[in-house]
Amino acid sequence: MLSLDELVAIRRDFHQHPELAGEEKRSQKVLLEWLERLGIEAKPLAGTGVVGLIRGAADGPCIMLRADMDALPVTDEKDVEYRSRQAGCMHACGHDAHMAILLGAASALVDAPPSAGSVKLVFQPAEEQGAGAKAMIESGVLEDPKVDVAIALHVWSPMPAGRAVARPGSIMASVDSFSMRVRGRSTHAARPEEGCDPIPVAAGIITAAQTLVSRKVAPYERAVLSFTSIHAGTAFNVIPETVEMKGTIRAQKSSVRKMLTEHLGQQAQHLAASMEASMELSWSERLPVLENDADLIKLARDQAGALELSDMEPLMVGEDFALFAERIPAAMLILGAGPKDPEKIIPHHHPRFDIDESVLPQGARWLADCAQVYLQG
Ligand SMILES: [Zn+2]
Ligand SMILES: [Zn+2]
Structure with missing residues (x-):
């Protein structure tokens, strides 16, 4: 699997070059280059989206892992060398981390490919506008091979790094x-x-x-x-x-x-x-209510490894991953990525939003393990 340093470098590259919903051209190019380097077949989809496929040796079910790609119209006020180089545009929701985490999961799955079935890697544009998932579905992302289940992960700054939530039932509004x-x-x-x-x-x-x-x-x-x-x-x-x-x-x-x-x-x-x-x-x-599938959540909880599973009230924000969850069993996992001290929490969409980057390999490992275990049946 890609190392912590590599994942941090990937995340910081995306962080410095954020792109608004529907404009994720550079991110798309970087993702396609990475997938090619990892030896994964991949193609652009729905404008600025990317879909990659890891096939096992034999036929079997298909699990989709999804990351979103877009940044927000916010000016980065952080005083760090990796801050956004684009005024009025910033990865203030952690979608840069989601792309790095999914590349990390992809690299782990290349190291230990599933014996049967396939993993579809979906990098979805325009989540913040609620438009990207719809466009990906209309472009056939759930077909060829037909996707059986989907998992996504969202980093969460109000929860400290090392903790996570995998909750059955409604998770977002x-x-x-x-x-x-x-x-x-x-x-x-x-x-x-x-x-x-x-x-x-x-x-x-x-x-x-x-x-x-x-x-x-x-x-x-x-x-x-x-x-x-x-x-x-x-x-x-x-x-x-x-x-x-x-x-x-x-x-x-x-x-x-x-x-x-x-x-x-x-x-x-x-x-x-x-x-x-x-x-x-x-x-x-x-957008419909985002409902987590109970069986997939059980699988994810069993694969949480060293992550400390916590409970969380469902969030009143929306997520267009709900459109996938409306069609197939799906799970949205929450990965704590914030500071230990609650006084230091900076909320999502804030001009000084940042994450604890040590969570990048945790997220990658969690997604990869979920896919492996699901495909082992
Ligand atoms: Zn957001
Ligand atoms: Zn988000």
Whole structure:
């Protein structure tokens, strides 16, 4: 397997040359070169993605190992020589580490190839936009050979290095983002009776929506509804025609997700109608709940080696790996990569985000062992 020094060098190279979602051209080139050097057949897929294949001597099932590739529009504020060389672009979520870890796992699997079946190495672009997994699936990444199960790993800075989580059931939330337009009738601010002011209507919709999670969702379930943007009007003396709002709903169960998305629309519709306004609602980003398969999680827990397995509350963020998990049994493993001292934790997506690089070989070994054991049946 690639050594700690080699994995650190690979990670730092990606860290210095981050690329935003959909623009991962250099990362793609570097990955293809590495896979070629390791003697692994590989090709570009879905624009800037990469897929490699390690075949065993005999036929058998196929396990997919997935890393994401994209960075974030954040300017790196770390004072280290490997900081991002690109202003306004930074690996602030650890996807640089994911690429290095998957190359490490690939090198371990080349050293000890599976006797049967195959391992598909999937480097997926554009995770942060929730677009990459969809594009990879549409480009046929789950076919030829047909993928039976998938495992991904996310480094996690709020958890110290040396610890990990492999949790059955939901691990990350569904993501639904909405745009809502409340339409009234514009008029002079001093003559409201001649129009229909959409601003109090929007205020009523926002206030009423606060009761959806608190009154419609059972207290033992997890869900969140946030309005994150509101815009209306241009002048102090004009009642505007419309109010535009944006927001998001997250849930840990598809039934809760369905109920909340339906109720938000119905409630807003009724409120607007009761005040003689109208309401249009449209949904954009949509990801299902990420559900970990119990059998795969058991396998991963058995292969955790020296990692100390901990528990963790499921996260309310989303991950587009959920689109793979919706189609085949899958597991998202969490690898602690943060400092021991909780005061020193820097969260993901922060301009000074970094990881403890000693976790790179741990992650690589964990993924490779999971694939080996799965293929041994
Ligand atoms: Zn992220
Ligand atoms: Zn991430």
